[in-house]
Amino acid sequence: MTDLIYDVEEVSSHTVANTTGLGRGNVGAVSLRNFVIAIDSTIYAKTAQLFRKNLENHFNLSVKFLIFTHYHADHIFGIGAFKDIVSFCSEQMLKNMQSNSIKQAYEQRVSEFIKADPLAEGVVFELPDVAFNNKLIIRDEDLYIEAIHTGGHTSGSSIVYFPYEKVLFAGDLIFTNMFPFAGDATCNPEQYIKALEMMKEMKPDLIIPGHGKVLKGYNALDEYIQFFKDFRATIKSAISDGIAPEKVEITASFELDRPDLKVSSVNHWYNFYKKAL
Template sequence: MLLTVEFSNRKSLIGVLSIRIGDPILKISLEPLTEHTVADTTTQKESRSCVLGGISLKTYSIAIESGDSLEVGMGFHQELESFFKKPVKYLFLSHTHSDHRNGIDAFKDCTLIASQKCIENMPKRMNFRRWSKEIFDKKFVLEENELSIEFYHVGGHAIGSSIAYFPHEKVLFAGDLFIVGSINFGLPFMSFYQNRPKRTGNPEEYLAAFALFKSMEIEIIVPGHGDLVLNPQEYLDGQISFYNSLKSFFTVMINEGKKLEEIELPRLEPIEQAYRAAENRPQKSRNVRFLENYLHHLKTSFYNYYSEKFAI
């Protein structure tokens, strides 16, 4: 028996893919976080996928992200249903980037949850006309009996970036607002905020999102990439301090008339930690070059925003 899967992402594969039922599907390792939540932080180490997550309500579950490929999406869909013994009814996409959305065709039987800005900023080849959808502007709440999931559009990393918050067990699925640990040296990635027109990230939206998170009861943060955050308040305080320090620095530099190429990033502690990590890894010179290129993109994003090149 063959299962035929049509692709909405026609740039990477054209036509259909036939998969024989019974053939092995990529194994996804879901880690239970709480009674109702799970995450997979392993697949990201073996692919270009993001962290995957799931939430179980009474009669169904919700997939958080679809992964970077159909293979990942299918494995995740199958494992989530097997883990919770419930059908996957919804797929939540935090934003448009390919490492989060390229597995989407594995979830065509689900209702898609995404922000309006996320849908608007999808590549033109992506077609959602036949999808069941819950598209929201600022906030959407999914409820079943006494359990609920809150979805907020926050921006920052991408124009459509949104998060999922499960207040019953104090778990935040934050997407790429947070990149934690060794992935990209734990530094924010802000280079691809919008496709049309192309813009870099919005640090003020990051800070507003952090303020929202500080108002929530959170015990676990599931990032878009990297490690789980089990000390959320301390971690948030560090992120707020880092962004505010960069904001103050760039405001001064720009007011002094400095051009982008004249500015060197201050060696704040997160940047110092990143350099120490790069220098202590194998292939030191390669890692330092990667870090410096990454920091250039971070510098460009802050400069573009605070020099008013961020056109609304």
Template structure:
């Protein structure tokens, strides 16, 4: 594992974008394991769930929206605070940028550090980063749940529990049984857990399952279009989280150093999950957070660009 390119700096190949209808007026914008966006077309306006990383990247979403409707994009929902999800928001000209209270607080606490960190990790996803006007600030902040009606269409914006971050938000269409899950669920893509609450994430997934979604847009990976696919996507995410955390926690209990735990956990998970998108990118961050949580560090430490590089060098170099 020596001399591995840092994070996704070696991933420069453009991905094929898919824009597909899940139900009347509900769409998934996906790109071979890159961050997804969701689109909800109401009677008079449009809602976008997650914005892409820059205004230039967001234009790809806007172009697809304009291929199906000319209604104004009045709402943007932030599933969480990570830069790769939110910094394209200015492109939409939305009246309302919606986030949970916990997501707002994370932007205050660590939004700038996350911005600087993620630009270094994902150069391809931050095309024309100079067009980002600054941090994205929500102007409609909710506690636990918010229900909106886009005309006759009911949209529930829910904070079901901590997992990928403490502010995770999903968007649920109860009539259509379509769920936009953010990074709480991945499909064929490795969960990033550097800012996670690993012991709580499975409980949050259980609450998500209780909604009984029949279609689901994960944070990364293809849209899941049957109840069976939804079940498989959630189960796969759960399996990765459980096996990764158990491996790390056992190493901590045995008094092993982080570097040894990382090597053992990587070797254990690679046969099952190594083909998933960004596996090698995520694993050092994932194991580092799991090590902290298993060691009693309840809240994730802030990732800075400097901490990123220091961690990577300590784990990936022989």
């Protein structure tokens, strides 16, 4: 494992990301004037350690804070590499992690993961230090970032925006060119679409997704907004036509590497709108 490479790619002069998928969930970071803020921690302790080391090498500054976009394992299990610094998440994300069902499932997942995958050594399920409501601003001299709680992909999901360079970290609200996972138990379809529309209104130049490659220009979001609106319309008409969820046909130009994500997304949205009717 000594030859594992987990580098950072420059997105803009103050921001970097790793979108290779080697740490499962993407990670990113912003350098302000005197320190770096990391966003998400990958699923592995080893990739998280390399991420932090490479951030410090790239910017020649220390990583001072870590912000989590949401509670999914592929974004939080590397937290151990950032134990000595302050980590942030939305209050709802903290509640997600403290709920009995998630806590139990994730603690079990950690122990199984460590047994099954040599790269998983050092993985932990630990809560972030500080929770914010609605919005968090971290400022350093003339630069700042905003973390905004949007919900959607999960009820605790947040995005992070760096206005100085118009770079937006979307977390798992965006899966670039692949069928998204929209089947989390806490996923709210209406908030999902609202969050994407809000992201577009912010007019970012660069969007770093939770999975897949960086999107350029806010018009790139149109395809994703349309996808979810079409998805919603298909689900709603299936419900009113009495079509069972397993018979619902979704047409999307996205890659479908994991059909299980599609099945869980369809089931979740179906049940959500069925209840709402």
